[in-house]
Amino acid sequence: MELMEKIPRRKQAYQYIQQRILSGDLPAGTQISELALAKEIGMSRMPIREAIRQLEVEGLVRQVPRFGTIVHSLDRSEMAELYEVREALESHAAELIAGHLTGEDKQILSLLCHKIVLVAQELRESGEKMLSPEMMQRFLAADMGFHMVILRASGNRRMMKIVSDLRVLSRIFTAQRETHDLKIVTSVYRFHRRILRAMKRGNGELARYWMREHIRESRRLALESFDRRQAMGDARSALPLALPQDLLEEINQIESGEA
Known part of the structure; x- marks a missing residue:
């Protein structure tokens, strides 16, 4: 209080x-x-x-x-534009910091990759086809956290704020609001692992490539989700998932210089 x-x-x-x-x-x-x-x-x-x-x-x-x-309700073209901006900025950030990650950043990024592996393992053991809401929360926290650490490591606060806003928007209106299956979770993990490996090795060109491909795949899934909802008359089938509070607080602090 x-x-x-x-x-x-x-x-x-x-x-x-x-x-x-x-x-x-x-x-x-x-x-x-x-x-x-x-x-x-x-x-x-x-x-x-x-x-x-x-x-x-x-x-x-x-x-x-x-x-x-x-x-606000995004239309299909606005959603596509969000991902185009993310692709440009985040792939640049990945290339920029390749070879310059601190030991702490490497440790955090590796931990976030491992958390996605744990979610995948839990889904396999559950015998279910889709993530539960609780598993989805943990997956989203690890996924978004991975991208936020890379943006933060770039040192460009304005770029971080722009992408943070875009991720807030896309989080509301895209496939991230629908639960995921094992194929999607595994795909995200593999992209993150490739991006991290390239950055650790100082290969900026490869880090840029894998980040670009990762966001393009996310864009494809988001637009497919949008099309499905439109075909269903925009039925309220999406999961009510809030962003993790710690990530929300970090996004809100960026503009004020507190992060």
Whole structure:
């Protein structure tokens, strides 16, 4: 409670609304009420309004004339563009830091790869075809964490902020919101392992190549997921998965220089 009181009200409101969007409590197309949110959080409408403005700048919500504020729903072309930007920036970051990873970064990246292996092993032993929501959470944390460590190691804070925002958007509207099978989990692990091996060996060109191929594969899966939902009339079949809180906090701290 004391910690919350130290956080500015605008930031409290921003984090609260962002988390509700990411968790699926406020799905795409939902109208956002400043008054209702103010009552939920227990504050005036001013910080709510400021938080909504920030979320609008970041693309999570948009203003619709004569209707109000709604949670933004990406179309197919916007989604493809997100992945194109990620491909350019993240492949550059992987090439940039190849041969320059600290011992700590190498250890963390190896650990995150191992966590994906553990999820794959657990899925095999369960006899199920798809990840459970709890396994999916751990997989997403390891997957996103891997990319965030590489971006952080690049030292380019602006690039990290841009990609963080893009990952927040793509996390809401893509295949990452649908549970994964063993084939997808194994594919992600293999890409991560190849990227890490290339960076450890100082082969920037190969690190760039594998990162580019990894994001292109993610883009393909995301667009296939989008097409399936469109064919089903956008049925609410996606899992309500929130981003891990530690990663959310890191993303939110980037802009303020606290990370």
